[in-house]
Amino acid sequence: MHKINLLNIKCPLCGISQTKEYIFVKDMTVYKCINCKMMFQDALHLPASGDKCSETFYSLEQAAIELKTAIENERMRIIQGHINRDIKGMRILEIGSGLGVLGNMLKGRQAEYLGIEPSVSLYNASIRNFPYLESNIKNTYFEEARIDKDYFDLILMVDVLEHIPDPVGYIKNVRQHLRNGGILYIEIPNEDLLQLKGWVRRKLDFYFGYPTHPLHVSLFTKNTLSILLRSSGFRPVFVSQNSILGNKSRMKYLLKKRYSLFVDILCNLFNFSKLDLILQQGNLIGIGLRDGL
Numbered sequence: 001m002h003k004i005n006l007l008n009i010k011c012p013l014c015g016i017s018q019t020k021e022y023i024f025v026k027d028m029t030v031y032k033c034i035n036c037k038m039m040f041q042d043a044l045h046l047p048a049s050g051d052k053c054s055e056t057f058y059s060l061e062q063a064a065i066e067l068k069t070a071i072e073n074e075r076m077r078i079i080q081g082h083i084n085r086d087i088k089g090m091r092i093l094e095i096g097s098g099l100g101v102l103g104n105m106l107k108g109r110q111a112e113y114l115g116i117e118p119s120v121s122l123y124n125a126s127i128r129n130f131p132y133l134e135s136n137i138k139n140t141y142f143e144e145a146r147i148d149k150d151y152f153d154l155i156l157m158v159d160v161l162e163h164i165p166d167p168v169g170y171i172k173n174v175r176q177h178l179r180n181g182g183i184l185y186i187e188i189p190n191e192d193l194l195q196l197k198g199w200v201r202r203k204l205d206f207y208f209g210y211p212t213h214p215l216h217v218s219l220f221t222k223n224t225l226s227i228l229l230r231s232s233g234f235r236p237v238f239v240s241q242n243s244i245l246g247n248k249s250r251m252k253y254l255l256k257k258r259y260s261l262f263v264d265i266l267c268n269l270f271n272f273s274k275l276d277l278i279l280q281q282g283n284l285i286g287i288g289l290r291d292g293l
């Protein structure tokens with residue numbers, strides 16, 4: 001029988017120190033917990049060239065604002081499908097407010113909005129894009145933002161959690177800022193089938209030849225995202241995959257509106273076949289309810 005060398009590295013999800021080296025490429029090591037199957041990188045030993053992978057386009061042209069607003073509207077439609085409430089008057093916190101597009105859209109729909117953005121360049125870009133949001137966005141880390149507890153109806157975290165080395169501790173902290181019955185919305189890359197995907201990504205030279213983004217420390221699947229919600233005090237309301245390759249607004253935004261006809265055909269193909277979802281190429285969405293515990 002093949003012997004697995006178990007390592008004494010603590011799993012960031014279940015806390016048990018029984019992990020194995022799962023993928024090892026160049027100076028990147030992805031570990032996997034043999035108990036809960038969580039995949040992760042050691043945050044203290046990330047690949048040296050990780051910084052190269054940061055996004056560089058910050059200013060938004062009008063056309064890009066329209067596409068991003070369409071993406072945010074779709075996101076809110078998914079959330080509203082699970083909560084029976086009008087956006088007007090809702091208290092909403094966005095952790096990682098990025099370019100400010102969701103904030104602008106929510107303010108337009110009369111929500112009470114607060115955004116938190118730790119990156120100076122993204123924060124500056126969001127204020128340049130939407131100057132009136134200056135009093136609604138804080139340029140700081142969530143842990144240092146000093147925001148009200150038991151207050152928000154909805155907290156959104158899009159493309160944040162994969163950067164957090166202690167996801168359970170972080171989400172427990174986030175939970176304190178929701179009122180009882182409040183909703184947490186998480187969206188992250190789906191890293192299921194990582195060995196296969198990593199091989200394809202390396203062949204295509206995505207992520208500078210690494211199997212995943214070098215700065216993504218917590219790598220989730222549908223199952224580990226459900227475990228995270230439950231172990232942080234949430235009732236999972238919806239944990240599923242959302243298509244990226246079948247989403248026209250997203251693809252047109254990513255490709256900066258080039259190859260428009262090709263994108264239409266491709267998106268229709270994926271919507272019809274669901275091939276991207278079968279290959280676990282969508283984004284993961286997790287919606288958790290804060291019960292009155």
Ligand SMILES: [Zn+2]
Pocket residue numbers: 011012013014015016033034035036037038
């Ligand atoms: Zn584990």
